Amino acid sequence: xxxxxxxxxxxxxxxxxxxxxxxxxxxxxxxxxxxxxxxxxxxxxxxxxxxxxxxxxxxxxxxxxxxxxxxxxxxxxxxxxxxxxxxxxxxxxxxxxxxxxxxxxxxxxxxxxxxxxxxxxxxxxxxxxxxxxxxxxxxxxxxxxxxxxxxxxxxxxxxxxxxxxxxxxxxxxxxxxxxxxxxxxxxxxxxxxxxxxxxxxxxxxxxxxxxxxxxxxxxxxxxxxxxxxxxxxxxxxxxxxxxxxxxxxxxxxxxxxxxxxxxxxxxxxxxxxxxxxxxxxxxxxxxxxxxxxxxxxxxxxxxxxxxxxxxxxxxxxxxxxxxxxxxxxxxxxxxxxxxxxxxxxxxxxxxxxxxxxxxxxxxxxxxxxxxxxxxxxxxxxxxxxxx
Ligand code: SF4
Numbered sequence: 001x002x003x004x005x006x007x008x009x010x011x012x013x014x015x016x017x018x019x020x021x022x023x024x025x026x027x028x029x030x031x032x033x034x035x036x037x038x039x040x041x042x043x044x045x046x047x048x049x050x051x052x053x054x055x056x057x058x059x060x061x062x063x064x065x066x067x068x069x070x071x072x073x074x075x076x077x078x079x080x081x082x083x084x085x086x087x088x089x090x091x092x093x094x095x096x097x098x099x100x101x102x103x104x105x106x107x108x109x110x111x112x113x114x115x116x117x118x119x120x121x122x123x124x125x126x127x128x129x130x131x132x133x134x135x136x137x138x139x140x141x142x143x144x145x146x147x148x149x150x151x152x153x154x155x156x157x158x159x160x161x162x163x164x165x166x167x168x169x170x171x172x173x174x175x176x177x178x179x180x181x182x183x184x185x186x187x188x189x190x191x192x193x194x195x196x197x198x199x200x201x202x203x204x205x206x207x208x209x210x211x212x213x214x215x216x217x218x219x220x221x222x223x224x225x226x227x228x229x230x231x232x233x234x235x236x237x238x239x240x241x242x243x244x245x246x247x248x249x250x251x252x253x254x255x256x257x258x259x260x261x262x263x264x265x266x267x268x269x270x271x272x273x274x275x276x277x278x279x280x281x282x283x284x285x286x287x288x289x290x291x292x293x294x295x296x297x298x299x300x301x302x303x304x305x306x307x308x309x310x311x312x313x314x315x316x317x318x319x320x321x322x323x324x325x326x327x328x329x330x331x332x333x334x335x336x337x338x339x340x341x342x343x344x345x346x347x348x349x350x351x352x353x354x355x356x357x358x359x360x361x362x363x364x365x366x367x368x369x370x371x372x373x374x375x376x377x378x379x380x381x382x383x384x385x386x387x
Pocket of ligand 1: 141
């Protein structure tokens with residue numbers, strides 16, 4: 001568990017709702033090893049045989065691993081693996097982590113690069129689509145390889161590693177493009193890097209006068225919370241304004257360890273946002289997302305986006321309909337704090353960017369008035385100003 005020194009107190013009544021994660025077959029491992037993020041990366045589960053330590057591997061999972069051997073690697077930290085239900089292949093954590101034969105099915109609309117990120121790269125690794133911000137791909141590596149990953153075309157593939165030259169060219173592009181005020185450092189997962197290596201990158205970005213904010217995209221608070229150490233946050237806080245966006249998908253992931261990781265970052269003044277992906281069988285249920293988002297707020301993590309799952313090759317078994325997403329949003333808005341309601345967006349295939357989707361609350365509108373329905377379905381009229 002993350003070091004708890006110098007963190008602000010949280011009432012025990014709230015803290016008690018965040019249970020320490022089970023350790024599964026590693027119950028007897030010394031704490032020093034379990035709390036060491038490098039131990040987890042060094043003991044990543046990458047084969048069916050290693051998975052058998054934690055789950056009764058189903059025929060479909062075994063066949064999925066065999067058939068998909070060359071398509072998308074398996075890689076699960078012991079921490080995340082121990083969250084999986086041994087018996088239930090439909091466990092929401094397991095569905096995100098273990099391969100299935102359905103990944104070999106390619107739907108008519110599936111794309112290798114659904115967001116056309118490669119098309120909008122002025123230099124390799126920098127996607128510059130929106131006027132004032134860029135996505136900076138710095139590594140192909142992740143603590144865990146999520147089965148629904150949008151970038152599975154390159155993530156986990158050493159052939160797409162961003163070498164030092166490419167990263168330097170990316171920094172140079174950002175430096176000579178004054179319109180860029182927001183840099184999203186992403187991958188892969190930048191927190192698979194050492195603190196020193198990440199600090200060198202952040203130093204260079206922070207030295208560019210027109211870069212106002214830096215965001216780090218990382219799933220380590222979910223899949224490897226041990227990575228969020230006091231040393232890491234002491235380093236990150238030197239580069240404010242710096243934000244972290246993470247990716248919790250299910251309440252089972254909100255363990256005490258995850259709580260402590262987020263507490264360390266929040267106490268260091270790092271605002272944390274969450275980007276959930278709507279996944280069939282994992283979280284396509286309003287009660288599950290309501291619970292997740294309320295728990296995230298207690299962790300000082302703002303639910304930011306709920307993404308319609310991208311049509312990445314082999315993802316169709318995890319995708320839900322947009323109608324389902326709208327139904328869920330209707331069941332969230334008004335029924336819980338607005339703070340707990342993320343934007344529901346489609347990242348438009350072909351590089352159209354993020355488009356928000358909302359159930360319609362407008363019943364009627366003309367030049368004089370608008371009639372709206374509220375979350376309970378009652379209608380109300382708002383009159384426009386007469387002058
Ligand atoms: S952590 Fe993010 S980039 Fe890495 S596999 Fe998961 S979704 Fe993809």
